[in-house]
Amino acid sequence: MNRPATGAPDDAPEAAVPVPDVIRAAAARLADAGVDTPVHDAKLLLAHALGLELRDVDKAMLMGDAVSVPPEFDAMVSRRANREPLQHITGHAPFRYLDLEVGPGVFIPRPETELVVQEGIDWINRQGRLYSPRVVDLCAGSGAIGLAVASEVPGAEVWAVELSERTAAWTRRNLEHAARMNPQVGYNYHLELGDATSRSTLAPLDGTVDLVLSNPPYVPESEVPDQPEVRDHDPALALYGGSADGLLIPERIVRRAFALLRSGGLFVMEHDVSQGDRLAAYAQAAGFAHAVTKLDYTGRPRYLVAEKA
Incomplete structure (x- = not known):
């Protein structure tokens, strides 16, 4: 489930991070902000940022796969932590x-x-x-x-x-x-x-x-x-x-x-x-x-x- 690096050929590839670690950190931020379903929301946001389905993120968590986290994912988590509706962030x-x-x-x-x-x-x-x-x-x-x-x-x-x-x-x-x-x-x-x-x-x-x-x-x-x-x-x-x-x-x-x-x-x-x-x-x-x-x-x-x- 590694996400390929984008940009110029000499760009340094983004470091891959285990998906369970990504979800755990994002869910902790959302929980601290009072979001009712922090783990679920974190998984949906990561799936949206990667252009994947929720089931793909669930499978990656089960297998312990690593992923190159898109920069926009952090911004999405911040918006959700500010209590913007999840559906407004994903658009659907x-x-x-x-x-x-x-x-x-x-x-x-x-x-x-x-x-x-x-x-x-x-x-x-x-x-x-x-x-x-x-x-x-x-x-x-x-x-x-x-x-x-x-x-x-x-x-x-x-x-x-x-x-x-x-x-x-x-x-x-x-x-x-x-x-x-x-x-x-x-x-x-x-x-x-x-x-x-x-x-x-x-x-x-x-x-x-x-x-x-x-x-x-x-x-x-x-x-x-x-x-x-x-x-x-x-x-x-x-x-x-x-x-x-x-x-x-x-x-x-x-x-x-x-x-x-x-x-x-x-x-x-x-x-x-x-x-x-x-x-x-x-x-x-x-x-x-x-x-x-x-x-x-x-x-x-x-x-x-x-x-x-």
Whole structure:
């Protein structure tokens, strides 16, 4: 796994260092800075600096291989020690089968949001004759939810709504990449710049949509996140729910989803762990026939599932 020296022929080659030593030293710096997963992050940063996969670094650690450490690796570790998100440093974030570009100005997709997508896809698959489902993604962000559906459900037509022009630039980048991998996505995914809570946004679709998915801003304004990666780097527009309890925007999304859906359509929305019961009750009050909150990977109430009668 030795990394060849680069530059002029008379450049002195970089000294090779055992990979376990590289990871141990970098992880110690990250741990001292309060990073939650220092070893994992150190390995990912080294893999990125070397242009390798994480599994290559894991194998090199197991075998005790040595590597010529690129100069940029130290700068990457310093940025992570300053609590810049790992995904901003590498420039991408995995989401289901997608590799999304992310950076300043866009919310980094989280693993728990994959459950929102899975709930929607499972529902589509249970419908039998729903060959070309109409799907809306409210608060699109990086495009994670809508692009996942467009990529995984053949024939699905997806409309995605994003308020921020800066964020929508990231959505378009990810759409272009997904369309290169699957040209059908480029035809079936439609990005709308606008307010996802407004009755005028996607108004021509009212009453015709099969499935509405959303990961809206929902963090209570009274509970500013402790993690610098979230507090200082995720856009405030994508974080906070517009009120002390964080429910103002999610409740408006509930109402907009109800208007968009056809009879029998489904709505799935991520929310804060403190909001499940209130949002289920609100959805029923808004007209949904059935509304329940379901659990995330850690067993916490994390997303609303509601069916329109």
